[in-house]
Amino acid sequence: MSDYDPQAIEKKWQRRWADERAFEVTEDPGRPKYYCLVMFAYPSGHAHVGHVRNYMIGDVIARMKRMRGFNVLHPFGWDAFGLPAENAAIKNRSHPETWTLDNIAHMKGQLQRLGISYAWERELATCEAAYYRWNQWLFLRMFERGLAYRRRSTVNWCPDCATVLANEQVVDGGCWRCGYAVEPRDLDQWFLRITEYADGLLDGIGRLDDWPAKVLTMQRNWIGRSAGARVRFAVEPAGPAAPAGGDAGADIEVFTTRIDTIFGATFVLLAPEHPLVSRFVDEARDPAGLQKRVQAFRALDRTDRLTGAVEKEGIDTGRRCINPFTGRPVPIWIANFVLAEYGTGAVMAVPAHDQRDFEFARKYGLPVDVVIQPEGAGGGAPLDGATMDAAYAGPGVLVGSGEFTGRSTADAPAEMAQAAEDRGFGRAAVQFRLKDWGISRQRYWGTPIPIIHCGACGLQPVPDEDLPVELPRVAEFSGRGDSPLAQIPEFVDTTCPSCGRPARRETDTMDTFVDSSWYFYRYCDPANDERAFDPAAVRYWGPVDFYIGGVEHAILHLIYSRFFCRVFKDLGMVDHDEPFTRLLTQGMVLRDGAVMSKSKGNVVDPDEMISTFGADALRLYETFVAPPEKEIEWTDSGLEGSFRFLTRVWRLVTRAAPALGGAPRDVIEGGALDPPHRGLRRKTHDTVRRVSGDLDPRAHLNTAVSALMELVNELYAFCDGHGVKLGQPPAAGAGAEALPPATAAVLREAVEALVLMLSPFTPHLCEELWERLGHAGGLRAAGWPEFDPAVAKADEIVVPVQVNGKLRARLTVPADVGEEELRTAALAESAVQAHTAGRRIARVVVVRGKLVNVVAR
RNA sequence: GCGAAAGUGGCGGAAUUGGCAGACGCGCCGGAUUUAGGAUCCGGUGGCCGAAAGGCCGUGGGGGUUCGAGUCCCCCCUUUCGCACCA
Structure with missing residues (x-):
């Protein structure tokens, strides 16, 4: 039996926080700011425990930073425009706004019941004219x-x-x-x-030290910068048989990253959508026939074409153009695998040094001219276009390349691009995969x-x-x-x-995605009706220090926002280069191995969990079960375990509290304590050290919680041995009113540190306990506990002794024991002697404070 | 196919710098309390051998570096994620 009643406590403190406007903030130049942000929500109707996890991570960080003296901006809002609202309106014959506002109201209630410390007065919804006008x-x-x-x-x-x-x-x-x-x-x-900023977005990636490497890689790939050259091939006039005659004014511009292989360009390929194709069709001997074949290419399934699922095929246009480096004419083909939207929609084909071109050339009997020979190719015979069975795309030395013969593939591209520019038919160029938005x-x-x-x-x-x-x-x-x-x-x-x-x-x-590309700036000044935001407000709050959200936004929202940041900077409205200093991509919450969704019917409703175990237990469970980045599998028993732990904390603090009042600190500060008391103090201070580091900067929420659980276990053991009865319901007036001052003081120190450090996770419970420990003013007035390294350090340590790397004994020694004593003590151990008997001790490795390893042969 | 990350008890996970593998929790087993159940408290819980003391094995597999490897290096397997004709 426990009288821990989460429903009553949570209601009480949620009301008090709201009445006190506890989490509302204003700019305060006198204090360091911290902008903690979770991705705002699409108001789909119901929050599930997956959302909750995201918001919990943010709330733990925000509350902890607040206790550490930061002026913390922790806002929330709604990504309220979008198609589902419109579809729902069509279905229900209602209005999207009705659906959206109803959903927001419901979800807001859910979040408020979780006790998240949002500055609700800054709440925004992107469907409000006050927002979208900006x-x-x-x-x-x-x-x-x-x-x-x-x-x-x-x-x-x-x-x-x-x-x-x-x-x-x-x-x-x-x-x-x-x-x-x-x-x-x-x-x-x-x-x-957005392509205007492609280089800047790419360069900026190098400075995003606190983003997951995976996201940066995805952004880099998405931007897809390729350095190469553009070269124009002049089209030869159509033959005299052609009806329209054709003219020599047309050029085909290609983009290539391998201009060093251009002497081996034996044909040119156009995308079916290339603008010259229709002209070639008109000028062909059989326009209708060619047109038909081109149409067949264009009609190919777009997805299959993009993913390489279709077989490579080509159509000979019968036309030729001049390779400007060799001066020789090469045939022009249309190929189904050339993409109109990348580069110029035309490529030079070098079958000897590009696998796709190689396959194409073999299929249609086009020439394969080797222009690169691998360097120092030992015994291997030189490449021969007639006999090779795959393209050679590696480095080497140019051959058969006119004046560039003998150059290396490392040097040639720059020289040849320069030559193309000097002669007026090309230039070095950079191509991006990123396209305008x-x-x-x-x-x-x-x-x-x-x-x-x-x-x-x-x-x-x-x-x-x-x-x-x-x-x-x-x-x-x-x-x-x-x-x-x-x-x-x-x-x-x-x-x-x-x-x-x-x-x-x-x-x-x-x-x-336009709406979501700058909402984090609007939070800084949400009521401004004269401008999008006051630059001074963003100068104070920005950039976002810690941003938490799903990895699914790695290349959408997170690139667009970086783009908008640069635009605002060019407008003089922000002065930082990147909007989000640190990014954490939290893992999803699965159930039965699948993402929660209404259609699968596996959604866990937070309200249901709250009504059974309370918001605090739900909060604790979702932060404890795994590191924030990992996906987790929801289990009801895990939540019950968290509830059980909170019950233990409740019992510990409420039953010990009456005995703790007025214990003087100096009893423990200077006084000599017996080993159990010193042990508890050590555990307390060491736990403060561990939890502090786990939360900030590491954000290892799960190990912070387990450290607190260890402290609680130790406190139970301590109470058990010092006359504080926790196990049984208190008899009338039981407890420990007559604790010795030192015991009361040590206990008080431990319990208070526990309540403070647990409070970011389970704020309602901890506010209540803090109050019952006799503190007025709430947790916000208390601050984060400090630790004394000297106290946190054990005065006695256990040092493992190995023989040939295998654990044979343990030594309990003073923490500051010297190397020589350790060696002597280790060798004196009977277990060590037993395992070294009859052997020569070749070496004794002593790592002070860590271990002893005896090497015997 | 290319690239990245990961692989640790029955399960989720821990091990911060190369130094006691398995913290903490779930589950399970036992004890106390209880008329009983539940709850609670205490204890146990990687595998194998053993009555015990103790021993051997053990972080996907195989090799290597080292006094010492979950951690570093090489090869392989599996899973997840990203990219996937980008010229």
């Missing part, structure tokens, strides 16, 4: 700078979601959200010029793009003073048609801000 404002600044632009392009269209997706949102050829196969479509789209969405529930289309003046920005362009209230969602806003005349019809004539509003809305 999306629009920023878009206009980017528009002015050419960073936001409109162009027709082939885009990723998800037929299921009926909208366009960014490249980052296409996973294995499918929609990142619904998995439906994505189709290409040609549409006029708005783009943000397409943000147009043909959906309703998002930020309207603040642009007006005028027949006379073209694209006109909405004047700043007319912001926000508010979403019109739509009565009913039918789900018909492409773009809901386009169907609302009151929204679409407007006048041109420049000439005043009738004009149309842009009806696309912004990708919701």
Whole structure:
């Protein structure tokens, strides 16, 4: 039986924190700041214990930092725009806003019952005009700078979601959200010029020391920088038989990372979508036949083409172009594996030194000219294009390469790119895999793009003073048609801000990743209605010191935010280079080996857990069960174990408390204590040392908790031996009112440290216990416990003694024992003598304070 | 296919610098208390041999460096993640 009643305690303290505005903060130049952030939530309806884990990690860090004297900003908000709200509205014949606000209200209640120390007064939701107007404002600044632009392009269209997706949102050829196969479509789209910052984003990765290496690698791959050269091949005129004659003015520009192999470029390959292809078709002897074959390439499944699932095939255009280095004509083919969207959509093919080109050449009987020979290839015969069975892509020496023959593959590229530039047909160039970010969405529930289309003046920005362009209230969602806003005349019809004539509003809305790319700045100054945020506020709070969220955002949100950070910096609104100093990607919570989801029916509802075991037990369990980065498998028995531990803590503190009052500290500070008392003090101080380091900087929440459990175990043993009865329900007036002063003082020190250090994990319980220990003002007034290294250090240690690396004895010796004494004591051990009998002692390794190893032969 | 990370009891995990492997928790076993159950407290719990003392083995597998390896090096296996025709 225990009288630990989490429901009552949690209610009491949650109310008190709210009444006292305990976690609200303002800028205070006199104190060091700490910005602790968890990724804001999509209001899907219900938080599950996976969300809870994310928020717990943040809360433990925030509460600990607060106790250590930091001015901690720990805000929360809602990523409230997006498709599910719209789909739900269509289904329920209601409005997305209704669904969204209801969900927010419910989830907020769930989070509040967990006692997370958020500065709720800074809460924001991206669907509020007060927020998204600054999306629009920023878009206009980017528009002015050419960073936001409109162009027709082939885009990723998800037929299921009926909208366009960014490249980052296409996973294995499918929609990142619904998995439906994505189709290409040609549409006029708005783009943000993230490629302008490609180099900066790449360079910045090198300075993100406190990010997981895995995320950095993913970002590096995504940006995909390739250094190489662009070279133009002049197209020969079509033959006299061709109807249109053709002209010699056309060039094919290729991008290559191996310009050093260009003397071996024996043909050129075009993507089926390359602009010259249609011209070659027109000028062909059999235009209809060629067209048909090209169409077959274009119709290939896009995913298969991108992932290499289709067999490499080509079409000979019958045309030729001049390799500018050799001066010789080479045939032009169209190949199904050449990508239109990368580089120039055309490549020079060097079959001797590129495996794909090699296979292609063998298949179609095209020449293979070796221009690189491996260096110092010992006994191996030189490569021969006629007989080789695979391309050689390694380093070596150039052969058959005119004036560059004899150069190494290390030196040649720079020289040859320079030569191309000098002769006017090429230049060194860098190519990125990263593409501009397409943000147009043909959906309703998002930020309207603040642009007006005028027949006379073209694209006109909405004047700043007319912001926000508010979403019109739509009565009913039918789900018909492409773009809901386009169907609302009151929204679409407007006048041109420049000439005043009738004009149309842009009806696309912004990708919701725009919303999430800067919300962490808005938290710094959430109520500002004159600007996105006051730069002074961000100068104080920014950058985010600790950011916690799922690894699934490694290349979406986390690259976009780094991009926006740079834009804001160029606008003079922030002065740091990177928005998130430290990143922790927390592991998912699984159940039955699978991610929790409504459709699988394996969701664990935090409210249910709270009502049985209390929020504190849930909080403790989720932080204790594994390191934060690892995924965990939910177990009910683990949660019960955490509850059991809290019950033990409750009993320990409430039953010991009456006996602890007024114990003078000096009894233990200078006084001579017997070994059990010294032992408990040592454990107390050592636990403070361990927990402090585990939490900050290591963020090893699980080992911090186990250290506290050890301390509790030790306290139970100590109480057992010193007349404090914890095991049994107290008889009337039981407890330990007559403890010796030293015992009371040592116990008090231990119990108080325990309550303080446990409080970031289980704040309600610890506030209550702290109060019952006679402290007013709450935990916030208390501060983080300090430890004395001299006390934390044992005065006696156990030193293992090995013989030939095997443990044979243990020595209990004073901690500061000398090397010579250790050696002598070890050799005197009977177990050591037994295992060295009849052998010569070759060496005795003594590591002071660690171990002795006797080497006997 | 390429790259990265990981592999430790029945389970989750610990071991901060190359120095007692298995902290802490779950589960299980035993004892106390109890009419009983539950709860609680105390103790035990890697495997094998042994009555015990003790011994041998043991961190995916194999080799190596070292007085000493979960930790460092090489090869292999498995799992997870990322990339996957990017010219």
